[in-house]
Amino acid sequence: MRSRRRKKQTTYLFLGIGVIIGLLLAGPLRYNGVINDLRDQITSGGGDTIPTGDLTVAGSSTLLPITQECANLFMEKHPFTYISVAGGGSGHGIKSAGSGEVDIGQSSRNIKDSELLRYPDLVIFSIGKDSVAVIINSDNPLAGSLDLSLEELGEVFSGEITNWKDLGGEDHEIEVYTREEGSGTREVFTQYVLGDKNYVSTASVKPSNGEMRASVANNKYGIAYVSLGYVDEAVSAVLIDGVEATVENVQNGAYPITRILWMFTKGMPNNLESSFILFIQGPEGQKVVEELGYIPIY
Amino acid sequence: MMKLESLIEKALFLSASFSALIVFLITFFLIREGVPALSLNFLTGLEWRPGQEFFGTLPTIIGTLWVVIGAVFIALLIGVPTAIYLSEFAPFWVRNIIKSSVEVIVGIPSVVIGFFGLMILVPFIRNTIGGRGESILAGWIVLAIMILPNLISLTEDSLRAVPKSYREASLALGATQWQTITKVIVPAASSGIRAAIVLGVGRAIGETMAVLMVIGNPETPWIPTSILDMTRTLTSTIAIEFSYAEWGSPHQHALFAIGVVLFLLVTALNFVATFVIRRNKN
Numbered sequence: 261m262r263s264r265r266r267k268k269q270t271t272y273l274f275l276g277i278g279v280i281i282g283l284l285l286a287g288p289l290r291y292n293g294v295i296n297d298l299r300d301q302i303t304s305g306g307g308d309t310i311p312t313g314d315l316t317v318a319g320s321s322t323l324l325p326i327t328q329e330c331a332n333l334f335m336e337k338h339p340f341t342y343i344s345v346a347g348g349g350s351g352h353g354i355k356s357a358g359s360g361e362v363d364i365g366q367s368s369r370n371i372k373d374s375e376l377l378r379y380p381d382l383v384i385f386s387i388g389k390d391s392v393a394v395i396i397n398s399d400n401p402l403a404g405s406l407d408l409s410l411e412e413l414g415e416v417f418s419g420e421i422t423n424w425k426d427l428g429g430e431d432h433e434i435e436v437y438t439r440e441e442g443s444g445t446r447e448v449f450t451q452y453v454l455g456d457k458n459y460v461s462t463a464s465v466k467p468s469n470g471e472m473r474a475s476v477a478n479n480k481y482g483i484a485y486v487s488l489g490y491v492d493e494a495v496s497a498v499l500i501d502g503v504e505a506t507v508e509n510v511q512n513g514a515y516p517i518t519r520i521l522w523m524f525t526k527g528m529p530n531n532l533e534s535s536f537i538l539f540i541q542g543p544e545g546q547k548v549v550e551e552l553g554y555i556p557i558y
Numbered sequence: 559m560m561k562l563e564s565l566i567e568k569a570l571f572l573s574a575s576f577s578a579l580i581v582f583l584i585t586f587f588l589i590r591e592g593v594p595a596l597s598l599n600f601l602t603g604l605e606w607r608p609g610q611e612f613f614g615t616l617p618t619i620i621g622t623l624w625v626v627i628g629a630v631f632i633a634l635l636i637g638v639p640t641a642i643y644l645s646e647f648a649p650f651w652v653r654n655i656i657k658s659s660v661e662v663i664v665g666i667p668s669v670v671i672g673f674f675g676l677m678i679l680v681p682f683i684r685n686t687i688g689g690r691g692e693s694i695l696a697g698w699i700v701l702a703i704m705i706l707p708n709l710i711s712l713t714e715d716s717l718r719a720v721p722k723s724y725r726e727a728s729l730a731l732g733a734t735q736w737q738t739i740t741k742v743i744v745p746a747a748s749s750g751i752r753a754a755i756v757l758g759v760g761r762a763i764g765e766t767m768a769v770l771m772v773i774g775n776p777e778t779p780w781i782p783t784s785i786l787d788m789t790r791t792l793t794s795t796i797a798i799e800f801s802y803a804e805w806g807s808p809h810q811h812a813l814f815a816i817g818v819v820l821f822l823l824v825t826a827l828n829f830v831a832t833f834v835i836r837r838n839k840n
Contacts, residue, residue: 274566440798440799441609441809442803458777459778461779464690467797478681
């Protein structure tokens with residue numbers, strides 16, 4: 261009697277699990293169906309279409325603050341959209357947009373020939389400009405007054421100049437931070453500052469702009485380079501040939517390092533993708549770009 | 559009814575084989591992607607410059623061993639006496655407090671411990687001992703904190719598992735309590751303690767985030783000569799560089815090869831562990 265009841269219970273248990281799995285499977289399917297119908301209705305209306313659906317963005321940590329802020333504004337404006345933004349780095353952005361893993365990739369360096377060959381159907385958009393600033397700790401006696409040429413910076417980051425004394429500061433080792441191989445910021449900095457030289461082997465590798473800034477903010481003898489948008493009161497930017505790292509100086513060409521910030525889609529962008537990219541390129545998005553300390557495209 | 563039972567049995571078999579399948583798939587993928595980059599030069603090379611396609615991992619392997627061995631040693635220095643105190647001396651309420659606070663450590667995510675290391679430990683080492691602060695020493699401390707809970711509870715369990723008759727016999731022979739502990743109880747529990755050490759080493763080798771945040775990860779790692787040197791570990795190299803490595807590039811294969819090395823290290827360790835524990839039992 262008891263064993264029969266137990267068997268009955270087991271049967272009910274399995275039935276229950278079956279029903280739950282069924283519901284779990286059916287839910288999203290039905291939901292997707294509704295959404296698709298809705299989307300079809302809206303897009304077939306022609307003219308101005310309302311963007312709906314989900315969008316994934318990934319790539320450079322330099323563009324991350326811009327995309328994050330723009331995504332929030334965009335979602336507020338278009339309540340039927342959801343945009344998820346992730347980092348991962350420029351290389352990752354190009355790779356995952358090219359392979360279709362995400363809808364939009366972002367990169368803070370130019371796309372390489374090898375990448376274009378691998379992903380020939382990438383469509384490219386510029387959404388802003390940026391520069392790379394060199395930063396030191398605010399408690400460093402040289403803070404605010406350190407003025408170096410691109411060549412001297414190259415010597416510091418390649419380990420030919422190793423003591424702050426040689427730059428007019430305290431007698432202490434210069435503690436260099438750098439980004440990891442493949443980072444867009446690193447690539448641009450290498451191109452403008454280091455040339456063919458190698459980074460000093462004792463440079464500590466930090467995997468994002470934020471960690472570069474935090475490291476220098478915590479280390480009196482540290483020096484690092486970050487995207488212009490990441491320079492704040494916690495650190496002090498180094499002058500290059502007497503020119504301060506500011507948006508105006510980059511715009512008028514006085515500050516020597518500039519780069520373009522890119523977004524990619526695989527093939528021509530669909531309705532949602534193009535609305536989001538146009539939003540960033542438009543006045544609202546460009547205001548965000550400017551407010552965050554980057555440089556608008558026009 | 560028979561039908562249902564055999565159905566359930568099959569379902570159970572299916573889920574059991576699923577986990578085995580996952581292990582095989584991961585191993586297969588790891589080896590397929592990593593083997594092209596594996597070579598003698600890969601294991602003995604001193605220079606790691608992915609940009610110029612120099613993939614020497616010897617300093618990283620040695621750095622990993624330094625960090626792991628030191629951390630386990632520190633954890634042992636603190637953990638074994640703690641476990642002895644808990645199992646032999648502590649009154650009930652003290653034991654309760656210590657055990658539950660130790661167990662709280664297990665629940666702290668590694669990134670939080672790493673953050674503590676970066677913001678508190680690293681500046682402390684830089685200001686009091688010297689160097690850059692980001693160092694092997696910082697890695698030791700952070701990892702030791704993470705290994706401690708398991709080490710303490712496993713060691714304590716094995717100390718408690720020593721039969722009461724051993725204790726009583728030793729004391730009856732006129733041994734002091736200290737002699738009883740060092741000569742009878744700890745040796746009798748040694749297989750459990752060794753198992754705890756091996757588990758600790760396994761955890762330490764695989765730990766990524768917390769270590770990554772405090773050991774500095776130099777651009778080109780060198781064979782460390784001081785505990786204040788920065789270094790890289792196998793896991794930190796993979797974690798930092800993987801997202802940026804171009805798909806299918808030699809750099810990416812090299813990172814997979816590091817994964818293979820890590821895999822082999824941990825597997826070898828497991829073999830050693832089973833061997834040590836089994837030999838002790840015989």
